[in-house]
Amino acid sequence: MDIKIYLLAIAVLLSFATISVEAQETDQRPPNIVFLFADDLGFGDLGCYGHPYARTPAIDQLAKEGTRFTQFYVTGVTCNPSRTGIMTGLFPARFPKYAADFGFGNRTTITELLKERGYRIGHFGKWHIGPDDSDGTYGIDEIKTIGKSRHKSAGRDDDLYSAAIDFIKDNRDGPFYVNVWGHATHFPVNTPAELADHFNDVTVDRNDFAPTMQHKFDECLKIGGDLDESMRQYLGDVYQIDLNVGRVLKLIDELGLRENTIVVFSSDHGPAPVALENKGAREFSNNMLGYAGEFRGGKHDQYEGGTRVPFIVRWPGQVKAGRVDSSNVCSFVDWLPTLCSIAGIEELPQQLDGENVSNIWLGSDRERTKPLFWKTSATGSTPAMRVGKWKLHLPRKQRGEPELYDLSLDPSESNNIAEDHPEVVDRLGKTLQAWIAELPANYEKTKKR
Template identity: 70%
Template sequence: MKVRMNVTGMIAVYFVIAAVVSAAETRPNIVFFFCDDLGYADLSCYGHPYAKTPAIDQLASEGTRFEQHYVTGVTCNPSRTGLMSGLYPARFPKYCADFGLSGRTAITDLLKKRGYKTGHFGKWHMGPDSMAENGTYGLDVVETIGKSKDKSAGRDDDVTTAAIDFIKANTGSQPFYVNIWGHSTHFPVTVPPELAAEFMEIKVKRSDFAPTMQHKFDECIQIGGDLDDSMRQYLGDVYSIDRNMDRLLKTIDELGIRDNTIVVFSSDHGPAPVILGKKGHREFSNNMLGYAGQLRGGKHEELEGGTRVPFIIRWPGHVPAGRVDSQNVTSFIDWMPTLASIAGINELPEQIDGEDISDIWFGQSRERENPLYWKTSSNGSAPVMREGNWKLHQNRKKEGGVQLYDLSKDPSESNNVADQHPDVVKDLKAKLDAWTAELPKSYEKIPDDKKKKNKSH
């Protein structure tokens, strides 16, 4: 038995080394399909009891599906800031939705220099509208497309079509990188009859969902919603995402570029709430039934439901097919260094927070080199970190100050074990304090009444 285990380990290591060597020699195309507010468990392959996502499920069966992947922020701009720059959003002294990346290098800048044709389609939210033009962040093409003209196909049909046109036009002698950043399932969710009709048989059985979902059902009813109809609306929006993924995958196959194209599917953070704090509810709020499974929290919260998202990657011959990675802890803070490694880019910005996890993508398992951190840029906001299986929330005023969770036993963050593990709290708090001490002491943001509304946000 011992010999067999050693041989198995050697084979795994050989596979990873071969994948790394091959990647360095091949500059693969990169297609990044990024959803807006899609919950961790909003897909069939991630456990939703009613969702219809056959194309995304197929992508997962042909690649690797990660179960512990994290975003860098719990609202739209910080999430995009972290993945594009490789820096935690809290490091920026100016709100990037208002000012952009303040001269920092983006992954697309690096890929452009490496010979990639680069394109961005859909939601922007990486600076003011005036920045969304050719040349920004090394992007050759930027089209901040809003809702589709043909409403029957869902709101991101035009975004996907434009991205497909870009892929067709740039398949050839040079590799390409493309962002496809849709608007589904951001508020408001209101789908055409053609999409809702796919789920007419749905009758919500509340026991089919985790306890963490029950308050959203209660709020839906509280503001006058009908659970069955609201669920059909939300699932219709998710289904439209899957239809677009189906078109995209078929295009890649038709062009004969499947084997040399990395396809990544994910979401920018957790699902939006039904009732948003003091703002109360708005029309269609009852349809915001995004699901994070057993994870507590969602958008605007650093709880697992807000920070952990679906993450699927396919690259035939490099990323293991049909694999479910439940062990490795990965993050979009690693997006820049990982893609740089795969594309053969040797020079990275002097300051970077992420790490190269290409070995993990290729099937290896290991501990992270550094903890993960979250904090909004607002002065006085509470920081959060994860190291190993421990998740520490500092100064959560509503729930009694410091909270410590063992995510290997309590992914819903329901049992605060800070009192039982004072040494762990002390160690993690010291690291969290050291990290926050590195952050800017002031923070600049343009007041809402002094800036133009950015429709692409």
């Protein structure tokens, strides 16, 4: 054989072998994970979740390309407890020391597990998960705790999203995991005209909203707010979230990462109240018109409006596109075991309150195997739980009457049927009390709240 032909044949075979190895590595490589997390965004604050005026085209398109859940829950009704469940797979009431002040102690986090799996980990924006936000904490390679953006006209989350975009560019070869934890729509909502003016055509018709929203309109008016202007302010803040989500999605496509990247969008709990009971009305309180849809309550409440949040997941070829999952009950306490399953991590922490719901993400229907519990980190605070269709609230320090709701018939928790179903109250109550017995007798915090 001619030596030139021989060498050419060898070169061709080597090139095919290289392509084959690269393709195999791509098939075996776990997916990138991009976690876009809003702050105090209500269940009903997005167009795809039924807001009558919101303009969220990027997030709505994400929902069309993925699955949108309507029974997805957080683990706490304020900022740190919600994030504690995400990071550890444990209900936050299990921690005797408040994690915002002390961190997670010896508990293993999802970011540490993914780091061991070979992921590059980034975190940008709000922190609120311990006193140390230096690189390396919880296995996170790059941490930038970024507050409001320097250029106000672009919206308050613009800078932190820009930092996350840079991280994705730098780690495009993957796999990477990135927390993009924004500040909108946390108090105060003070939206620049450049964003709020997009909604100058909005005039509030109170009939466009559920009965559960009417008290917020009343409170806004009572403290001197203008419903139309306050609504435009709030919608502008939501709009800048959508603009930033659009930037990330565009980048993922430009880098050719869409097919092997899981994108999740959600919120840390329900919308903030117009005025806090212990602080009253403050400047910009009138703009806090977040919408929980038909659900009762919001931030600080363990009713559905505080615990149920929007949740959208896209993973092309894996998660069904255009699907609305209204039957499965999932929670952020499931985040750690679910991502570990997807990423091929087999050794998990011995104690987990969550369960692997990856099959639900991928389209299966099944009953969850573990109850959902809520309780603030205070001795004697009000506990609540959900099992199946039932939601039970026990009174604080056993003073008062229990509340039981059938969420399949009464998702707004407007009709307490505890007296009609004493056997359900007794059965669930025993389960809830058994869980409370596992919790710390006392809690420690370093800051007044």
